[in-house]
Amino acid sequence: MRWFEIALVVLTLASGLIWLLDKLFLAKRRAARGGLLEDADEPVLVDYAKSFFPVLAAVLMLRSFVAEPFRIPSNSMMPTLLTGDFILVNKFSYGLRLPISNQKVVSIGEPQRGDVVVFKPPHHPEQDWIKRIIGLPGDTIAYHDHQLFLNGKPVTVQPIGVYQGIGNGAEMTGAEEMQEALPGRPHHVLERTDLFRTDGDGEWTVTPGHYFVMGDNRDNSEDSRYWGLLPESNLRGKAFLIWLNCEGWFCTGAFDASRVGTAIK
Structure with a gap:
């Protein structure tokens, strides 16, 4: 099951990084362009990252340390x-x-x-x-x-x-x-x-x-x-x-x- 452990770590880090980058930089840029409806929409990738990161992080912590x-x-x-x-x-x-x-x-x-x-x-x-x-x-x-x-x-x-x-x-x-x-x-x-x-x-x-x-x-x-x-x-x-x-x-x-x-x- 080593492949599963590696995949879980990679997906957790990737989704967390995407969420963090959006919070620090991308969300501010979208807010600055809020007058354009298309630019104000949250990208699908960011939406998925925000949805899955808490679940992946919880599974990783439980599986690794509990x-x-x-x-x-x-x-x-x-x-x-x-x-x-x-x-x-x-x-x-x-x-x-x-x-x-x-x-x-x-x-x-x-x-x-x-x-x-x-x-x-x-x-x-x-x-x-x-x-x-x-x-x-x-x-x-x-x-x-x-x-x-x-x-x-x-x-x-x-x-x-x-x-x-x-x-x-x-x-x-x-x-x-x-x-x-x-x-x-x-x-x-x-x-x-x-x-x-x-x-x-x-x-x-x-x-x-x-x-x-x-x-x-x-x-x-x-x-x-x-x-x-x-x-x-x-x-x-x-x-x-x-x-x-x-x-x-x-x-x-x-x-x-x-x-x-x-x-x-």
Whole structure:
């Protein structure tokens, strides 16, 4: 959605500049020629600028500094988030950032372990991804044979049962759903315990200014196990609410009203 952000900024600045130029110069010239009816009329471009600038400015401010909507495009955060969930992201949880550049201008808070965050992955900076923060600066994270370790201690899990997926998530039917006791933020994860995989195994030390992120769908998530640590500067915000769920970009598929208003934990 970077193109939308760029377009919104450009249109806001352009309409505001046109309105300002008219107020400072053009309107006075028209008033001086008020005896000529045609010259006294307000140009259509100025009329549009005056009408749209307040709306564009309000949308830009809300989207950049308050909350921004995102759509979940994949199954990597199942069972917490499903493909087709439309979520809201708190843009000021970790500080105020400028649109487009994502440069932080005001520090407010720091990410906490277990937060579900939207970010720009280092290897795909034009995209927005969503994962859960597992490791904070200074932590040592290890993952071996479906077992997560935090600072040398295994993170315990409690089996819940066999997962039954629906819609785009049907591919995960049969996976084991478990509650993972991540310190400060217990949450559900999915694992294919019948699969033996070692491609995501390893041990990592989280350096200052970085975070280790993972998807809740452990066997179907491209995360820090594969591409490394997430720089703090790439964070976009903290996901906090599901406001809609429907499959298909224009909600042409199934609609799940039960997920509307669900808090993201």
